[in-house]
Amino acid sequence: MGRKAKDFDEEQILFENYLRSAGLRRTEQRDLILRTFLDVGDHITSEDLYRLVSEKDPTVGLTTVYRTLKLLTTAGLAQEVRFGDNKTYYEKLHSDEHHDHMICTSCGLVIEFYSPDIEALQDEMAASFGFEATHHSLRLWGYCAKCKGSAGKLTNAPPGAEPRVRVKSGRTVVR
Amino acid sequence: MGRKAKDFDEEQILFENYLRSAGLRRTEQRDLILRTFLDVGDHITSEDLYRLVSEKDPTVGLTTVYRTLKLLTTAGLAQEVRFGDNKTYYEKLHSDEHHDHMICTSCGLVIEFYSPDIEALQDEMAASFGFEATHHSLRLWGYCAKCKGSAGKLTNAPPGAEPRVRVKSGRTVVR
DNA sequence: TTGATTGCAAAGCATTTGCATGCTA
DNA sequence: TAGCATGCAAATGCTTTGCAATCAA
Numbered sequence: 001m002g003r004k005a006k007d008f009d010e011e012q013i014l015f016e017n018y019l020r021s022a023g024l025r026r027t028e029q030r031d032l033i034l035r036t037f038l039d040v041g042d043h044i045t046s047e048d049l050y051r052l053v054s055e056k057d058p059t060v061g062l063t064t065v066y067r068t069l070k071l072l073t074t075a076g077l078a079q080e081v082r083f084g085d086n087k088t089y090y091e092k093l094h095s096d097e098h099h100d101h102m103i104c105t106s107c108g109l110v111i112e113f114y115s116p117d118i119e120a121l122q123d124e125m126a127a128s129f130g131f132e133a134t135h136h137s138l139r140l141w142g143y144c145a146k147c148k149g150s151a152g153k154l155t156n157a158p159p160g161a162e163p164r165v166r167v168k169s170g171r172t173v174v175r
Numbered sequence: 176m177g178r179k180a181k182d183f184d185e186e187q188i189l190f191e192n193y194l195r196s197a198g199l200r201r202t203e204q205r206d207l208i209l210r211t212f213l214d215v216g217d218h219i220t221s222e223d224l225y226r227l228v229s230e231k232d233p234t235v236g237l238t239t240v241y242r243t244l245k246l247l248t249t250a251g252l253a254q255e256v257r258f259g260d261n262k263t264y265y266e267k268l269h270s271d272e273h274h275d276h277m278i279c280t281s282c283g284l285v286i287e288f289y290s291p292d293i294e295a296l297q298d299e300m301a302a303s304f305g306f307e308a309t310h311h312s313l314r315l316w317g318y319c320a321k322c323k324g325s326a327g328k329l330t331n332a333p334p335g336a337e338p339r340v341r342v343k344s345g346r347t348v349v350r
Numbered sequence: 351t352t353g354a355t356t357g358c359a360a361a362g363c364a365t366t367t368g369c370a371t372g373c374t375a
Numbered sequence: 376t377a378g379c380a381t382g383c384a385a386a387t388g389c390t391t392t393g394c395a396a397t398c399a400a
Contacts, residue, residue: 023379024379024380025373025374025375025378025379025380026374026375027373027374027379027380027381028373029380029381030380045364046364046365047364059381059382060381060382061381061382061383062365062382063365063366063367063381063382063383064380064381064382066364066365066366067366067380067381082257086363086364086389086390087363087364088364088365102301102304102306102308104306105309111304111306113300113304115296115300117296118293118296118297118300121290121292121293121296122293122313122315125288125290125293125315126277126315126317129277129286129288129319129320130319130320130323131277131279131286131315131317131318131319131320131323132317132318132323133277133315133316133317134280134316134317134318135315135316135317136313136314136315136316137312137313137314138297138311138312138313138314139311139312139313140297140300140301140306140308140310140311141308141309141310141311142301142306142307142308142309142310143306143307143309144304144305144306145304145305145306148305148306148307198354199354199355200353200354200355200398200399200400201399201400202354202355202356202398202399203398204355204356205355220389221389221390222389234356234357235356235357236356236357236358237357237390238356238357238358238390238391238392239355239356239357241389241390241391242355242356242391261365261388261389262388262389263389263390
């Protein structure tokens with residue numbers, strides 16, 4: 001909701017074209033999963049998307065969500081991301097723009113950012129190795145403005161305790 | 176082999192200091208695992224390191240390797256890396272220098288590179304969000320010079336087939 | 351002595367696969 | 376119809392945990 005129907009159509013069509021060209025079939029499940037996925041603001045796991053899809057159609061299986069998300073990735077409509085909590089997230093892939101992430105290891109906040117300068121340097125770097133980059137991923141971990149210096153930083157963990165990355169469920173996204 | 180004893184000592188001491196400060200104990204297993212890990216040129220999985228350690232002392236368990244690698248990560252001597260084959264690799268962390276990766280999705284080649292300019296831009300970017308970055312990861316996927324344009328690119332996969340990242344075991348590292 | 355460490359087996363988790371049934375093209 | 380897609384249950388594969396025995400400090 002809040003999205004123009006036109007946007008959906010565009011991605012819907014891209015997906016249809018992909019399916020057709022790959023000799024695959026269009027199904028109600030795939031349509032529903034794609035629509036639900038497009039409605040999600042930021043990153044989402046297969047499991048969570050499955051929950052959302054279930055609300056609309058409880059008969060759709062988790063396996064199908066997994067498979068469809070992989071399909072969308074291959075179709076170029078989605079991209080896998082990992083933040084360090086051992087889960088695979090998927091986010092919409094906009095052919096035009098790209099963004100990277102900063103992940104707060106204290107509160108789990110995820111900040112999306114974009115730097116044309118960094119992108120340019122990456123291309124330059126790749127070229128110098130004769131490497132043809134198709135996609136990339138840049139993540140910065142650390143402490144967000146709020147957690148920086150605050151008590152949340154080391155909490156009551158013993159000195160030297162394992163500062164493992166743990167992405168909270170209440171993760172928010174800043175753009 | 177090929178390493179100066181001095182180098183080992185340096186890391187050994189860092190580890191000892193870490194253990195002491197964290198109230199943990201130094202054991203033969205941990206020493207052996209650290210030494211074996213330092214001897215490895217590039218990235219290695221817990222499983223593979225376990226195999227190497229086993230050659231020297233077959234009584235050491237896989238669990239201990241897993242635990243020690245996590246310990247080394249916390250101690251700042253190792254870092255986790257993922258290339259897309261769903262495995263966790265560990266690589267030595269040099270406090271002074273840092274490097275990023277280009278991964279060939281066709282042959283599995285991993286190229287390590289370093290760009291002070293990119294690093295600088297990252298810091299700049301983080302600062303602009305009031306973010307204090309502790310570490311980061313930049314990976315570029317694509318085709319290396321050898322695979323680029325060559326037959327290996329699409330092989331005999333059907334059009335639209337899933338171009339999954341698959342890091343070959345015969346992975347090499349270029350520095 | 352005391353509590354950290356180890357190794358084994360068992361448990362966990364996210365993800366994938368086998369297969370009979372259902373449906374698209 | 377043909378054969379791709381689905382959903383379920385079972386299987387995977389990597390990683391972690393429980394626990395009794397062992398060992399460092």
